[in-house]
Amino acid sequence: MADLSLPKTIDAPIWLEGETADQISDRLHQALNSSAHRERWKYTKADGILANVAAPSIAPFLDSTEQAGLEITLGQLDHALPGIDFQQGPEASARLCYADQAVIIDVTQHAPEPLRIHHRDSTLPVIIRLAANSSLTMLEIADSSDAMQQSIWIDLGENAQLHHSRNALDPCENHWQYLNVRLQQGANYRLNNHVAGSKLRRQDIHLILDGQGSEATLVSAGRVRRKDALDQQVTVEHRQPRGSSKQTVHNIVADGGKCTFNGRIHIHEGASGTDAQLSNKNLGMGDHATINTKPELEIYTDDVSCSHGATVGTISQEALFYLMSRGVSPDTAEALLSQGFLRQCIDGPLAEEALQSLIGKAVAS
Amino acid sequence: MSLLSVSNLHASVVTDEGPQPILKGLTLQVNPGEVHAIMGPNGSGKSTLANVLSGRPGYTVDGGTAVLGNDPLLELEPFERAQLGLFLAFQYPVEIPGVSNMEFLKASMDSLARARGEEQPNTATFMKRVRELASSLDLDPAFLKRGVNEGFSGGEKKRNEIMQLLLLDPKLAVLDETDSGLDIDALQTVAEGVNRYRSSDNGVILITHYQRLLDYIVPDFVHVLSNGSIVQSGDKSLALELEAKGYAWLT
Numbered sequence: 001m002a003d004l005s006l007p008k009t010i011d012a013p014i015w016l017e018g019e020t021a022d023q024i025s026d027r028l029h030q031a032l033n034s035s036a037h038r039e040r041w042k043y044t045k046a047d048g049i050l051a052n053v054a055a056p057s058i059a060p061f062l063d064s065t066e067q068a069g070l071e072i073t074l075g076q077l078d079h080a081l082p083g084i085d086f087q088q089g090p091e092a093s094a095r096l097c098y099a100d101q102a103v104i105i106d107v108t109q110h111a112p113e114p115l116r117i118h119h120r121d122s123t124l125p126v127i128i129r130l131a132a133n134s135s136l137t138m139l140e141i142a143d144s145s146d147a148m149q150q151s152i153w154i155d156l157g158e159n160a161q162l163h164h165s166r167n168a169l170d171p172c173e174n175h176w177q178y179l180n181v182r183l184q185q186g187a188n189y190r191l192n193n194h195v196a197g198s199k200l201r202r203q204d205i206h207l208i209l210d211g212q213g214s215e216a217t218l219v220s221a222g223r224v225r226r227k228d229a230l231d232q233q234v235t236v237e238h239r240q241p242r243g244s245s246k247q248t249v250h251n252i253v254a255d256g257g258k259c260t261f262n263g264r265i266h267i268h269e270g271a272s273g274t275d276a277q278l279s280n281k282n283l284g285m286g287d288h289a290t291i292n293t294k295p296e297l298e299i300y301t302d303d304v305s306c307s308h309g310a311t312v313g314t315i316s317q318e319a320l321f322y323l324m325s326r327g328v329s330p331d332t333a334e335a336l337l338s339q340g341f342l343r344q345c346i347d348g349p350l351a352e353e354a355l356q357s358l359i360g361k362a363v364a365s
Numbered sequence: 366m367s368l369l370s371v372s373n374l375h376a377s378v379v380t381d382e383g384p385q386p387i388l389k390g391l392t393l394q395v396n397p398g399e400v401h402a403i404m405g406p407n408g409s410g411k412s413t414l415a416n417v418l419s420g421r422p423g424y425t426v427d428g429g430t431a432v433l434g435n436d437p438l439l440e441l442e443p444f445e446r447a448q449l450g451l452f453l454a455f456q457y458p459v460e461i462p463g464v465s466n467m468e469f470l471k472a473s474m475d476s477l478a479r480a481r482g483e484e485q486p487n488t489a490t491f492m493k494r495v496r497e498l499a500s501s502l503d504l505d506p507a508f509l510k511r512g513v514n515e516g517f518s519g520g521e522k523k524r525n526e527i528m529q530l531l532l533l534d535p536k537l538a539v540l541d542e543t544d545s546g547l548d549i550d551a552l553q554t555v556a557e558g559v560n561r562y563r564s565s566d567n568g569v570i571l572i573t574h575y576q577r578l579l580d581y582i583v584p585d586f587v588h589v590l591s592n593g594s595i596v597q598s599g600d601k602s603l604a605l606e607l608e609a610k611g612y613a614w615l616t
Contacts, residue, residue, distance in 0.1 A: 316459075317422060318459050319459050319461050321421055321422060321443060321459075322455065322458070322459040322461070322513075323461075323469070323472070323473075324420075324442065324443040324444040324447070325419055325420075325421075325443050325444075325446075325447055325452075325453050325455075326444075326447055326452075326469070326472075326473035326476075326477075326529065326533065327444050327447035327448045327473050327476040327477040327480065327533070328444055328472050328473055328476045329444050329476060330442070330444065332472060332476065333444075336464050336468070336469070336472060337461065337464065339463070339464070340461060340462065340463025340464035340512070341463055342463070343463045343464075344462055344463040
């Protein structure tokens with residue numbers, strides 16, 4: 001296989017002080033072509049996404065910016081983010097190197113209104129820093145476009161809270177979303193992710209529990225139909241003791257759709273008392289659905305509670321019979337059951353739109 | 366005209382080793398207004414009868430007929446049988462997370478109304494009716510928002526079955542060991558629900574292991590099923606005799 005390479009030469013950004021452009025390029029090149037990283041691109045072609053990491057980007061549209069607790073600036077990143085990991089996210093790191101600007105959102109206290117981030121195209125990297133004890137509700141929406149990329153880097157200070165809702169429901173030729181979240185002590189992060197397959201849609205999510213007792217929750221509902229594809233790559237790192245993470249990801253794959261889920265939980269040495277759970281359920285419907293799912297566990301400490309499970313199945317015949325025994329036709333029963341399967345993972349402030357898009361009109365209201 | 370007429374019914378359950386005959390010439394007639402209790406030892410075919418009548422996958426009919434009113438049942442899909450007025454109260458009701466009880470009941474009511482050419486009930490009336498029924502069966506109306514049978518105790522599941530029986534008001538109800546796993550209070554609640562359902566127009570087939578249920582739901586007939594056919598029929602006193610003597614003297 002040919003080496004993956006960056007689309008153009010890199011200038012050394014300010015935030016990577018002490019390294020030359022060549023050194024950075026080398027590191028990125030190496031990370032891109034490491035076997036672990038190539039594995040993450042096993043089912044989706046990296047080339048198309050990599051080719052666009054240096055493409056021009058605009059600032060996303062923001063709503064409810066004028067409120068207590070928020071300071072938003074458009075500028076250069078001046079020091080490295082703690083979550084940056086060349087090895088885990090070389091494309092996103094490269095994207096950050098290419099960007100001459102970033103949208104920097106500082107949350108200094110409780111922000112009463114939800115902050116809305118709307119992407120209509122490739123957008124500048126968004127950096128969100130939550131000060132200790134601050135809290136924010138964030139709504140993120142991606143519209144349709146030919147090719148677009150978004151990357152968001154979040155750093156939660158001690159006891160900070162972020163409730164993040166994200167909808168990526170519109171069709172795209174080539175869509176990549178990268179999300180990196182680092183949690184300090186006692187911080188709490190929750191993501192409600194609702195996603196539809198598209199010609200090519202890839203979501204990379206990297207959650208780093210980097211403080212004691214931090215808590216991360218990922219709930220995701222996806223539907224992939226026809227010739228569409230969805231590739232979700234989730235890494236959860238437990239670096240400190242007593243963190244808890246819970247992932248619940250349900251995807252419906254129908255009629256020629258292709259869905260890939262890779263969920264990796266990495267529990268570092270010393271992260272005792274960790275509670276990490278991952279459940280990925282896939283429902284195949286119609287003909288020729290392709291589902292790849294791989295839960296991965298790497299545990300380097302004792303005294304942890306960890307569960308992971310992945311299932312690929314079709315509609316439960318028992319449940320189908322139960323509904324039919326009450327007079328419900330097979331078509332309606334199947335629709336109810338598949339809706340129910342997704343609805344378990346649709347929640348939060350963007351749920352209504354997601355229900356409309358992923359489920360459509362309810363069979364019975 | 367009889368409500369249900371089962372004649373010389375032969376049926377097998379599909380197993381890994383091939384079909385295994387369970388019902389071997391079962392004949393049963395239920396007239397409007399009657400309650401028939403079916404008792405019998407484990408493996409005699411009681412649940413198979415319920416499953417074959419309702420059309421559960423995994424069974425094959427090898428011979429005989431079952432007619433509900435004027436309609437032969439055995440060729441029909443399960444939902445068509447339900448639309449004709451057959452109801453099965455499950456021995457093990459299924460949990461369906463993500464589909465709320467309310468949504469499920471509405472889908473069922475709407476399907477049945479459509480099939481009968483009746484107007485679908487309006488949502489407000491329907492919800493009021495469901496709430497009333499739920500509280501009459503000691504079911505917290507909050508359960509309506511939860512997934513179908515999700516997290517229900519065994520007793521709640523059985524009461525939910527009876528709630529559906531009262532809501533859907535079928536012509537013929539087949540209760541498959543609805544008493545199993547119930548404490549005495551829940552048993553009385555369930556029995557009271559079944560008695561409320563009983564009318565001169567409908568019929569009940571009550572499948573049970575124990576005579577106890579028949580103290581509360583008094584049957585018109587008691588049948589003993591053994592090795593796939595009815596070997597003895599009588600009135601309620603037969604159930605008492607069975608309790609005293611066991612099944613051995615009949616089988």
